Amino acid sequence: MKRLDILSTALAALLLTACGSRSYTAADFDREVYTPAYATGFDIRGRHDDAATLVTVRDPWQGARSQVQRLLVLRNGAEPPAGFDGQVVAAPVSRVVCLSSSHIALFDALGEVRRIKGVSGIDYIANPYIREHRPGGEVRDIGYDTALDFETLAALQPQLAFIYSVAGENGVLTGKLRELNIPYIYIGDYLEPSPLGKAEWLMVAAEVCDCPDRGREVFGGIAERYNALAQRIGQHVAETGHRPKALLNTPYRDTWFMPPARNYMVRLIRDAGGDTHTVSDEGNASLPVDMEQAYLLAAGADVWLNVGSCRSLDELKAANPRFAGIPAVRSGQVFNNDRRRTPAGGSDFWESGATHPDLILRDLAAIFHPDLAADTLVYYRQLR
Secondary structure: OHHHHHHHHHHHHHHHHHHHHOOHHHHHOOEEEEEOOOOOEEEEEEEEOOOOEEEEEEOOOOOOOOEEEEEEOOOOOOOEEEOOEEEEEEEOOEEEEEOOOHHHHHHOOOOOOEEEEEEHHHOOOOOOHHHHHOOOOOOOOOOOOOOOOOHHHHOOOOEEEOOOOOOOHHHHHHOOOOOOOOOOOOOOHHOOOOOHHHHHOOOHHHHHOOOHHOOOOOOHHEEEHHHHHHHHHHHHHHHHHHOEEEEEOOOOOEEEEEEEOOOHHHHHHOOOEEEEEOOOOOOOOOOEEEEEHHHHHOOOOOEEEOOOOOOOOHHHHHHHHHHHHHHHHOOOEEEEEEOOOOOOOOOOOHHHHHHHHHHHHHHHHHHOOOOOOOOOOOOOOOOO
């Protein structure tokens, strides 16, 4: 029996050595590990064994075309194949840094937030664990954008960095991470037009934490609750014919930006039994609308959502006297997504809300159809 064990160990080592000596090809990972049902930006594939999985991220920033990023996740002492040109990490990771608040929510949804050791812009983070473990230095602020503190980042010795970019690869950041030998992966959750697609990125966090079954359980519950409520709302709208019009956002420097049709908020509003104006059927970026056209749209809106930093109807009217004449303002049907915010102004809507679209959908259903959903709001509040 002992001789058999020795031979088995030797054979395993030989196989690992052989795998490590040949060039990497994507064809090596021909086993489907996780193919998203809603997200479009990633998938996870495996080899014939469980020693490694490959996370592939596609087009992870606005305007990306055919851009591919790969993260090889190793287990049980496996080695990466020779010539592999992507990032490599050993699972489970125990030290992670997150450059977006929505990344924190991915780990938190899994019950794995304790693995996060560094965040970007900690004053704007709403997560209770992060805030409670800031004073003792268990979680550190690494800065943000062009003011990242690479000295602190290096001192944290993270095993993986969750990063993002808006308009192209951040070569300065990725170059420095490579110099510091810190593996990284781009997370394109913010680009997903589907609310459930955005939440489904928690499966990437589950993969590097080595808890994929937990990830499936958590995400499965979120999707089940979301779809059940959306179906109930759809039936209600079909029976009543009532689909309120929603106005979104406020002008920025005399320019009012409206969302495209394939947009996260648009999908939430429509699934919640409402509707809103969109500017394009293509792309994922909001576009400016002429101010006069915007006021015409405002005149036909039943509800006004997401009014930026305005905390009251008086503040909203003070921002622009013309707002006082908008019907939704006159009727008091203005709701902001800032019910849960940090003292510095960080919004939990864009943090934990990213992995809890079922709760946001419930909020919107209560706003659009008060007779259908509970009126206790989680992320929204009505301006007074």
